[in-house]
Amino acid sequence: MTPAPGAGLYSDVIRERWRRPRFRGDLAGANKVAEDVNPLCGDRVRVMVRVADGTVAAARFTGDSCAICTASADVVAELLEGRPVHEAASLDTEDVLGVLQADIRPTRMRCVTLPITVMRQALTT
Amino acid sequence: MRLDEQTRADFPILERIVNGHRLVYLDSAASSQKPRTVIEAMSQYYARSHANVHRSIHTLGEEATELYEAARERVQRFIGAASREEVVFTHGTTDGIDLLAGALGRTLRAGDEILITDMEHHSNIIPWQMAARDRGVAIRSVPLRPDGTLDLDAFERLLGPRTRIVAFAHVSNVLGTINPVARMAARARQAGAVVVVDGAQAAPHLSLNMSLLDCDYYVFSAHKMLGPTGIGVLWGRRALLEALEPARGGSEMIKEVWIDHARWNDLPWRFEPGTPPIAEAVGLMAAIEYLEKLGMDRVAEHERALARQAVEQLAAVPGVTVYGPPAAVERGAVVAFSVEGLHPHDIAALLDQEGIAVRAGHHCAQPLMRWCGVVGTARASFSVYSSPEDVSLLSHAVGALRSQL
Numbered sequence: 363m364t365p366a367p368g369a370g371l372y373s374d375v376i377r378e379r380w381r382r383p384r385f386r387g388d389l390a391g392a393n394k395v396a397e398d399v400n401p402l403c404g405d406r407v408r409v410m411v412r413v414a415d416g417t418v419a420a421a422r423f424t425g426d427s428c429a430i431c432t433a434s435a436d437v438v439a440e441l442l443e444g445r446p447v448h449e450a451a452s453l454d455t456e457d458v459l460g461v462l463q464a465d466i467r468p469t470r471m472r473c474v475t476l477p478i479t480v481m482r483q484a485l486t487t
Numbered sequence: 488m489r490l491d492e493q494t495r496a497d498f499p500i501l502e503r504i505v506n507g508h509r510l511v512y513l514d515s516a517a518s519s520q521k522p523r524t525v526i527e528a529m530s531q532y533y534a535r536s537h538a539n540v541h542r543s544i545h546t547l548g549e550e551a552t553e554l555y556e557a558a559r560e561r562v563q564r565f566i567g568a569a570s571r572e573e574v575v576f577t578h579g580t581t582d583g584i585d586l587l588a589g590a591l592g593r594t595l596r597a598g599d600e601i602l603i604t605d606m607e608h609h610s611n612i613i614p615w616q617m618a619a620r621d622r623g624v625a626i627r628s629v630p631l632r633p634d635g636t637l638d639l640d641a642f643e644r645l646l647g648p649r650t651r652i653v654a655f656a657h658v659s660n661v662l663g664t665i666n667p668v669a670r671m672a673a674r675a676r677q678a679g680a681v682v683v684v685d686g687a688q689a690a691p692h693l694s695l696n697m698s699l700l701d702c703d704y705y706v707f708s709a710h711k712m713l714g715p716t717g718i719g720v721l722w723g724r725r726a727l728l729e730a731l732e733p734a735r736g737g738s739e740m741i742k743e744v745w746i747d748h749a750r751w752n753d754l755p756w757r758f759e760p761g762t763p764p765i766a767e768a769v770g771l772m773a774a775i776e777y778l779e780k781l782g783m784d785r786v787a788e789h790e791r792a793l794a795r796q797a798v799e800q801l802a803a804v805p806g807v808t809v810y811g812p813p814a815a816v817e818r819g820a821v822v823a824f825s826v827e828g829l830h831p832h833d834i835a836a837l838l839d840q841e842g843i844a845v846r847a848g849h850h851c852a853q854p855l856m857r858w859c860g861v862v863g864t865a866r867a868s869f870s871v872y873s874s875p876e877d878v879s880l881l882s883h884a885v886g887a888l889r890s891q892l
Contacts, residue, residue, distance in 0.1 A: 371836055377892060403832055404849040404862045426862040428830035429892055473832065 372429055373464035375437075380429035385439030389422035396483035397425075400476045405431050409480045411442060418442045418450050418485075423477060430462075430470055435477035437461045442481065451485040453478065490781065490789040491874035497522040497777075498872050508842025511877045516660055516688060516821045516868030517846050518710045521774070525714060528773035529766045539762055541739065551765055558768035559755070565775045566705070567696035568722055572754035575728070576763050579719035580687040581610040583706030584654070586721060586758060587683055589734035591652055592618030600649040602680070604629040604637055604666075605858055606659045609851040611685045615654060629655070631858055635662040635811040642671065646678040653680045657689035657705075661850045661859075661866065662811035663794060663818035665689075672702040681727070687711055690720075691870065692790050692820050694783035703727055709767065713870070714774035718767035721758070728754050737761045778871075786871055790820035793869040793878055797822040800882035801867075806889060810859055820869040823850070823859075826888055831863040837891055838865075841884050 372380075392410035399406045407425035411418055421442040423435040437458050442450045455475055459466065466474055495501055498520045503510045512520060532554065538547035540555045556571075563571045577583040595601075601615045605628050619626050627650075629642045637655075646653070653675040658665050672682040682702040689695065691712035697705060704723045710716040723731070733740060733751060737760030742750040751757045778786060798814040801807050806827035812818050826834055835847035846866040849856045856863060867881055 371840055372833075372892065380892060402848065404853060404856065405830075405832075406862070426830075428832040430832075470832070470836070 373462060375461065375463050376429055376433040379433035379436040383432055383436040385422050385436050386424065386432075387422050388424060389420055392420075392422070394484040394487070396480045396487065398476065398480045398483065400427075400431070400472050402472060403428070405473070405476060407431065407435055407477050407480050409435070409438070409477065409484045411481075411484050413447055413485075417446050418444065421481075427476075428473055430464075430466065430473040431476055433462055434458050434474045438477045438481050447485055451482055453481070489874070490785060491872050491877075494522070494781070494871045495874075497524070499523060499526070501872060505842040505844070506840050511841075511843040511880050513867040513869065513873065513877060513881060514844045514846050515691075515870035515873065516711065516819075516866065518716070519691060519713050519870045520872065521715070521770075522713055522777050524777055525770045525773045529715060529770040532766050532769040537766070540765055541756075554772070555763065555765050555768050558772040561772045561775050562720055565695070565779065566690075566720070566722055567698055569698065570725060573697075573722055573725050573728065575721040575723065575755040575758040576768060577706070577719040577721050578717055578764065579708040579710070580685060580706050581614075583719050583721040584610055584683065584685065585614045586735060587704055587706070588614035588618040590731050591681065591683075592622070593732065593734060595619070595622050595624045595651060597623030598649055599624045599651045600647070601626050601652045601654065602629065602642075602645055602650050602675075603627075603653075604642075604655045605631050606635075606637070606662060606664065606855050607654070607656055607852065608660050608685065608687070609853070610687075611654055611656060611683075612854070615652070624651075625649075628854070631855075634813065634816070635659075635664050636816075637664070637666055637671075639667075639671070643674065646674060646680070648679065650675070650678055650680045652683060654683040654685070656685040656687070657700075658686075658692070658819035658821075659811070659852075659855075660688045660821060661823045661852050661855055661864065663821045663823075664812055665693075665817055665819055668700045668702055672700065676703075688819050688821065691778075693787050697722055709771040709774060712774055713777055715764075715767045715770035718764040718771055720771075725754065728758070733757055733760075735760050739763070781871060789871065790869045790873070791817060793873055793875065794818050794820055794822055796875055797867055797869075797878045797881070800878060801885060804882060804886045807885060810864060820873075821866055822868070823864040823866040824885070825861055825864045826885060829888060829892060831865045833892055834865040834885070834888060837888055838881070838884055841880075843881055843884055845881070 389410035394411040397408040421439040536550040686707040690707035831847035
């Protein structure tokens with residue numbers, strides 16, 4: 363069977379997280395929040411974090427974004443939970459790409475990095 | 488013979504295979520492809536005649552100057568300008584508007600108003616915001632009607648004694664709406680305002696005549712009309728250009744210079760500081776020759792038919808929304824659309840897997856995107872080499888998108 367045209371472009375992880383994100387939604391009691399846009403496409407991502415005793419107790423995201431950006435935000439939220447704040451803030455693109463298992467082209471790399479940047483803004487302000 | 492059948496072989500890039508498929512290039516509104524004659528004219532120029540223009544008193548300098556000024560005369564005829572003094576070379580549409588905003592901005596006083604519209608490209612918003620900034624000048628904007636055309640009643644109401652500049656697109660780069668330039672320009676001038684028209688999406692597709700459009704300034708880019716990047720045109724009424732104090736300085740634009748003052752050069756060089764884009768002017772001249780050989784009326788008719796086909800076929804795909812005036816209304820060579828449940832970037836990325844190039848995002852028109860109620864859209868756009876088969880391939884591929892993500 364010929365794979366669907368999107369198969370090489372978007373990994374199964376991206377498709378799955380785009381269809382059914384696990385960490386999308388508002389977060390009650392969030393005490394660290396940031397939001398930003400991708401100037402290339404106008405995508406908007408909001409990251410909400412609840413920090414208790416120096417550790418990320420919960421993380422959620424909302425926003426208008428493409429499949430890659432949504433999947434990245436979902437992975438970022440998952441990776442944040444349970445980590446000490448200083449460790450969470452040092453998560454980087456490689457960590458997220460490792461989970462996404464996709465070959466992201468340079469033109470779409472900002473779709474991956476936007477949620478990471480916003481997460482750092484949230485945790486460091 | 489159809490226009491695309493006649494022209495296709497002239498565009499070497501269309502032979503490319505992209506992701507295993509024939510390239511279907513539907514992003515000409517962002518930048519068109521170039522016919523061989525344009526590419527060759529520029530490389531011939533560099534290989535044989537290049538030198539700086541105007542003050543190089545040697546054979547090559549004279550050839551370069553002749554070519555550069557011949558390009559100006561070609562543009563003058565192409566747009567029906569009264570004289571070559573009215574044709575200023577810029578670096579593109581954005582640069583042309585920016586030049587005007589800088590020069591006209593100096594004449595604004597607190598309480599003045601600049602009137603734009605809700606369908607403008609950022610290039611026709613930001614320079615005006617910068618001109619207005621710190622001067623107490625207000626920016627007002629003409630809203631749209633539900634069908635994607637300008638609300639001309641609101642335009643009348645917004646025009647007032649404080650309106651000093653009216654700036655709007657001839658053709659919307661998203662909706663394809665063709666605005667009634669002559670009618671709006673006449674009203675704006677009655678109100679005492681200067682009229683600036685962004686022709687970026689019109690010059691490649693419509694037959695232009697400055698005396699019929701009757702605005703005060705008209706700007707466009709070469710690279711959207713089969714020519715090279717890096718050069719554009721600012722047309723202005725001679726009397727207005729004569730009276731306009733240049734806001735950009737440097738060499739070329741002066742007649743005499745002292746340490747503390749200078750006298751400006753004649754038109755049009757007064758507005759062309761520095762070494763101009765000479766090879767690009769040569770390329771633009773070749774692009775105009777190419778378009779004129781085809782005939783702009785034929786070009787317009789070809790692209791109008793493609794736009795109509797695209798609107799009809801895309802609107803028939805379940806889950807697809809097409810933006811802009813309905814198929815029956817004349818529009819420019821762009822069709823913006825969205826697919827329910829899919830982000831525009833994912834649409835473009837998936838189509839690219841099949842060799843189909845479309846634009847996706849906010850199209851540098853964020854206020855208009857807000858009016859559409861979306862973050863961005865996908866957009867297909869056409870040029871002389873675009874074919875009905877290209878449009879059908881697009882609509883079939885769009886129809887299959889939702890199962891792919």
